[in-house]
Amino acid sequence: MLPKVSVVVPIYKVENYLARCVDSILNQTYLNLEVILVNDGSPDQCGKMIEEYAAKDTRVKAVHKQNGGLSDARNYGMKYVTGEYTLFVDSDDWADLSMIEDMVSTSLSFQADVVQSAFYYAYEDHLLFDNRYYSQDDPPVILNNKEVMSELVINERVKNFAWGKLYRTKLIKDIPFKKGVLFEDVFWAHKVMHQVNKYVILNRPQFYYLQRSDSIVATYTPRNLDIIKGLKERHSFIEGHYEGLIDESYKVIVRTCLTHFNLLLLNGQKDKGGIHKQEIKNYIQTHAAQFNKAVKKDKELKKQLALFLIHPYLNVGFLAAKKLLRKIKLLPRPIGLERINT
Template sequence: MIPKVSLVVPIYKVEQYLAQCVESILRQTYPNLEIILVNDGSPDNCGHIADRYAALDPRVYVIHKENGGLSDARNVGMQRVTGDYVLFVDSDDWLDEKMVEEMVNKSLSYEADVVQSAFYYAYDDHLLYDNRYFSREDEPLVLDRQRLMKELVINEKVKNFAWGKLFKTNLARDIPFKKGVLFEDVFWAHQVMHRAQTYVILHQPMFYYRQRKDSIVATYTPRNLDYLRGLKERHSFIASHYQELSAQSYKNILNASLIHYNLLFLNKEQDKGGALRREIQNYVKNHHQQLKKAAKNDNGLSRQLTWFVIHPNLYLVYNVVIKGLKKLKVISQPSGLERINL
């Protein structure tokens, strides 16, 4: 009997995208699928669309629930999972038809606990592929747990995203997503990866990550600070289990702190009185020595920290100057992603 793969698809207000997502799953070349559609109290026609697919295909199972957010929907879906593997798919994204087959084959070949697919950033008229570290033709990269955790903390080759990865179900079943937060994957991924013995990265992009103007990451609000809170919560775990990665973890926190301070400054109406900016400023001040040590090999970040500690306004001015120099091409921009026009 070939392994069963359960795909968990949380659904909320994606009426115009849902069909493309579900049909890309139904077209998978892998034969043993369980497709769990979780209608998270969507106020549009998503529930009816999901029910229609369930009526047409016995592999589809629909759960209707009151709205509780993405984490809650995933958790409810996980309670229904019966597969040997689980794959999370957000309902506005879609898959290459061979994705599941390729990932299962690689999991079996390498005895991998988790397999990660490369992906496209999918816009209406073009795709972007991150070819800074790998090309499509490269052989799969196999990581043990120590290397995996390092790459997860760096967050370049291994992203925090739950989607686009095939997990052995027993690895993740009893680790729920944190409810009521944005960027829930940052609170979750390190706990699951900590259990993995072997992790495989595939370089052929088989997942299409839709970029939406109305997505939760497109418009800044104070809730976006959940990302920073997630990094701090993860840091406690990293410091306890992977002390050698503490500096890199602090570096991530510093970078995110500066970015969010800048965003709060640009959206002052979201931080009337400046309490959120002061919270960031106090954290940087109270952890200055650790953050300074973490940034010492990154000249740009180290300079930003120096100006920020003297006064955040100096950091903001420095930031504007650097952006201006990049625009004038006095300072080179980092290498971009490969663009594929549609």
């Protein structure tokens, strides 16, 4: 008999998206599923909706808890997992109907610990597919432990996202998500990948990652700085286990710090007294030697860091000038993603 796949879906205030998500799971061509729908204290109709699903389909477990956030809901859902494999799906995303069958087949064929599906960034009227590294028709990519950790740190071919990946349950059952933080996957993914011997990437996109219309500038708060905390925590882990990735990890940290300094500038009213900007500035200055070593082969980042260390506003001016030159077509636009109209 084919192995059981447990699908954990944390749910909060998504009544407009929930049916599309759950239907895409229950209608999979792969039938040996248990679908754990975790109502994280949602104040809308989501709790009632998941009870209706459970009444209609014996594969569905509807569970309810007080609101505790995405990490807490995933951790709670893991208590009910009995499958050999586990898949996380966020409740506003959805999947092609053959995705799980393809992922299980791949895992069995390659004896993989984790199988990753390619995905679309799903907007209201179009999809975007990241075709910079692989074509949809390319064969599966097989990575060993060191390769997958390297790709995870670079965060291009292997993203930090927990969703869209089929995990052997034994690999993740004792690695809970960190509660009370944003960007919880950054605190979690490296601990999982450290256990991986074989990781397989499927290049045909079968997962749809919904892009909400709210811009990061409009919705930005200092809680977004959790990503820097997560990257620092991961860096300590890398220093202890993957010495060859230290510079790459520093590069990601400095790029993220520069980005968030600029976002704080745009949201000055949310950074009273400039406390968070000063923290970032102090951190970059304190680690300037390590950062300069890490970015020396990255011409663009090297320039941004040098300007920031002279004065942060010089980097802001540099980026603004580049944006203007692209707008008036004196500089080429960066390579974009493939657009598919729907």
